[in-house]
Amino acid sequence: xxxxxxxxxxxxxxxxxxxxxxxxxxxxxxxxxxxxxxxxxxxxxxxxxxxxxxxxxxxxxxxxxxxxxxxxxxxxxxxxxxxxxxxxxxxxxxxxxxxxxxxxxxxxxxxxxxxxxxxxxxxxxxxxxxxxxxxxxxxxxxxxxxxxxxxxxxxxxxxxxxxxxxxxxxxxxxxxxxxxxxxxxxxxxxxx
Numbered sequence: 001x002x003x004x005x006x007x008x009x010x011x012x013x014x015x016x017x018x019x020x021x022x023x024x025x026x027x028x029x030x031x032x033x034x035x036x037x038x039x040x041x042x043x044x045x046x047x048x049x050x051x052x053x054x055x056x057x058x059x060x061x062x063x064x065x066x067x068x069x070x071x072x073x074x075x076x077x078x079x080x081x082x083x084x085x086x087x088x089x090x091x092x093x094x095x096x097x098x099x100x101x102x103x104x105x106x107x108x109x110x111x112x113x114x115x116x117x118x119x120x121x122x123x124x125x126x127x128x129x130x131x132x133x134x135x136x137x138x139x140x141x142x143x144x145x146x147x148x149x150x151x152x153x154x155x156x157x158x159x160x161x162x163x164x165x166x167x168x169x170x171x172x173x174x175x176x177x178x179x180x181x182x183x184x185x186x187x188x189x190x191x192x
Contacts, residue, residue: 035068038073090110111124131143
């Protein structure tokens with residue numbers, strides 16, 4: 001459910017909480033399904049994260065996964081933790097996500113990015129390759145781009161170029177990959 005129809009769960013949560021008043025029932029709150037509560041908290045965490053309120057986002061994501069553990073919940077909790085510099089905790093959350101849904105590509109890419117940030121790019125490669133081959137991943141361009149970053153840092157310019165080009169096949173407007181290709185062209189002095 002997470003990742004589709006972002007406002008539907010939040011609207012449903014509000015509607016369910018108002019239902020007794022609307023029907024004139026007294027005192028009893030309807031039971032809100034765990035999936036709806038968890039999703040509403042995930043959405044809240046996502047909005048908080050996008051607004052740079054990472055600590056509050058962590059709290060919302062934690063509440064979400066306490067109610068209903070999901071790969072998305074753990075992955076996005078890791079993302080917010082990473083923004084607070086808590087990379088080891090972020091890695092642990094991504095591993096929890098993978099245990100829940102090994103087909104979900106986001107945590108593989110995120111592990112790769114965190115390993116790059118920790119100065120361990122060689123360890124990032126297999127994780128990025130897993131993201132690229134994941135069955136369920138919205139943003140393959142990210143993993144291709146990140147793999148290109150590693151290849152570029154390793155001096156493997158042709159491999160880096162191929163990765164950046166693959167990123168652009170998934171999203172022709174993905175600016176980081178486009179800029180990376182321009183950088184490579186300038187570095188070598190001609191288009192590769």
